[in-house]
Amino acid sequence: MKTLALALFTPFILFSSFGNGTNSSFISKKTMSDTYLRLIPTKPDFIPDKPHQDNGKAFLNSIFKNTKIEFEETTDIEFVDPGANFETVSCNYCGRIIDNEFWQEAIDKAYEKHFQVLTFITPCCHKTTSLNALRYQWPAGFAKFSISVSNPAGDISANELSELEKILGTNIGKIWAHY
Numbered sequence: 001m002k003t004l005a006l007a008l009f010t011p012f013i014l015f016s017s018f019g020n021g022t023n024s025s026f027i028s029k030k031t032m033s034d035t036y037l038r039l040i041p042t043k044p045d046f047i048p049d050k051p052h053q054d055n056g057k058a059f060l061n062s063i064f065k066n067t068k069i070e071f072e073e074t075t076d077i078e079f080v081d082p083g084a085n086f087e088t089v090s091c092n093y094c095g096r097i098i099d100n101e102f103w104q105e106a107i108d109k110a111y112e113k114h115f116q117v118l119t120f121i122t123p124c125c126h127k128t129t130s131l132n133a134l135r136y137q138w139p140a141g142f143a144k145f146s147i148s149v150s151n152p153a154g155d156i157s158a159n160e161l162s163e164l165e166k167i168l169g170t171n172i173g174k175i176w177a178h179y
């Protein structure tokens, strides 16, 4: 089971290797680590339709100029992790930190079912919740659709985020990943 954690975290590392992107200034600093702003629907299986995605792309390109922005869709729901920013997982009811091994076991089990069932019984206060509702420090989430902004010069503002939510027709979670 130990290898699965690695398997979960590996695809993004592969995905993040730059080939011939337009942001060559970042490539020349390749020895440095990379930061990604990842935006995902709060509902894990939600995928915006194509015209809305196109509008979202145009909108994000106007905010993050000369920045690599990728829209990704996967067949199964995936865990979108914050990479090196991953610290703790806490209960969304009582706030207590959930033992990492306990959480990892639940993740492994859910992964076997392609994250279609995210139900989780909290070990601290024995409540039924979702793996997607737990508090991740830094934030993480589950999604089939994700947007990834590579090494953005700045953050997306609250206003811009709510505009993007309107364009894509979904609430959006923000994940800062570091690799």
Ligand SMILES: [Zn+2]
Pocket: 091, 092, 093, 094, 095, 096, 122, 123, 124, 125, 126
């Ligand atoms: Zn609890």
